[in-house]
Amino acid sequence: MKINFSKYHGTGNDFIIIDNLEGEILLQQNQIAFLCKRHFGIGSDGLMLVEKSKKSDVKMTYYNSDGTPAQMCGNGIRCFAKHVYDNGMISGKNFSVETPAGEKHIEIQTDESEKAFLISVNMGKAIFEPKEIPVVYEQEKAMDIPFKTPWGEVVISAVSMGNPHAVIEVADVDSYPYREIGPFIEKLEFYPEGTNVNFAQIIDRKNVKALTWERGSGLTLACGTGSCAVAVVLHKKGLVDKDVVISIPGGRLKVQIDDTITMTGPAVHVFDGQVQIPKEG
Numbered sequence: 196m197k198i199n200f201s202k203y204h205g206t207g208n209d210f211i212i213i214d215n216l217e218g219e220i221l222l223q224q225n226q227i228a229f230l231c232k233r234h235f236g237i238g239s240d241g242l243m244l245v246e247k248s249k250k251s252d253v254k255m256t257y258y259n260s261d262g263t264p265a266q267m268c269g270n271g272i273r274c275f276a277k278h279v280y281d282n283g284m285i286s287g288k289n290f291s292v293e294t295p296a297g298e299k300h301i302e303i304q305t306d307e308s309e310k311a312f313l314i315s316v317n318m319g320k321a322i323f324e325p326k327e328i329p330v331v332y333e334q335e336k337a338m339d340i341p342f343k344t345p346w347g348e349v350v351i352s353a354v355s356m357g358n359p360h361a362v363i364e365v366a367d368v369d370s371y372p373y374r375e376i377g378p379f380i381e382k383l384e385f386y387p388e389g390t391n392v393n394f395a396q397i398i399d400r401k402n403v404k405a406l407t408w409e410r411g412s413g414l415t416l417a418c419g420t421g422s423c424a425v426a427v428v429l430h431k432k433g434l435v436d437k438d439v440v441i442s443i444p445g446g447r448l449k450v451q452i453d454d455t456i457t458m459t460g461p462a463v464h465v466f467d468g469q470v471q472i473p474k475e476g
């Protein structure tokens with residue numbers, strides 16, 4: 196079977212987007228993993244299907260590069276929003292997207308030439324209840340929990356942005372052993388569904404440098420939900436303001452904390468193509 200796809204990135208977090216408004220495309224885990232595989236497939240951090248929604252304007256179904264589903268993707272939803280907007284699948288610059296993490300609201304911000312193109316997503320509320328993240332923890336909030344690792348003690352704050360996150364404050368992201376500690380924390384039994392792992396270095400009250408080891412995708416150049424998780428955890432601890440710029444290897448994301456959290460950043464269309472899908476199994 197051959198299918199059409201589009202390739203996007205949001206601050207270097209890259210995605211394959213496939214239109215499935217007719218519901219004819221059913222991809223197995225190994226097929227998604229093949230498409231996302233660098234050097235062998237198209238290559239991406241994740242894959243999204245555009246689907247019909249009964250309650251919102253459109254529905255986003257998201258998969259990590261290993262083919263596992265995830266509830267939400269912050270960079271992904273901006274790319275998804277640009278795709279459905281540019282291809283006339285929705286009308287207007289404000290619309291809603293159904294995700295497994297609830298309905299998200301999009302605002303496309305353009306100048307008249309449509310050259311300056313930013314997308315804001317209302318990401319909803321951050322979730323701190325241990326059972327809802329989920330983490331195995333009996334107290335009210337799983338903040339500042341120490342864990343022993345082969346590379347020394349690591350202190351984690353757990354939060355959900357619709358998907359699970361660990362936030363670890365570090366003195367210097369670049370020299371931190373994130374390649375070892377990321378996959379170790381991702382698979383801790385403390386997170387029964389696994390977790391995304393964010394390393395955060397506070398620059399000042401409005402700027403944080405961060406890096407994310409993503410559940411199901413590994414090290415990426417950016418993570419939108421991870422950037423929100425970093426901002427909200429550091430704000431809760433009184434360390435940063437309500438408006439924070441998160442600098443990640445692929446660019447910068449603006450996070451505004453209010454009753455709900457708004458994330459703003461770019462989305463870039465890279466190319467379109469057609470690909471032969473390998474057999475299931």
Ligand SMILES: N[C@@H](CCC[C@H](N)C(=O)O)C(=O)O
Binds near residue numbers: 266410412417
């Ligand atoms: N890249 C994403 C998050 C994608 C999902 C994540 N790996 C998970 O399994 O929860 C983002 O920009 O938020």
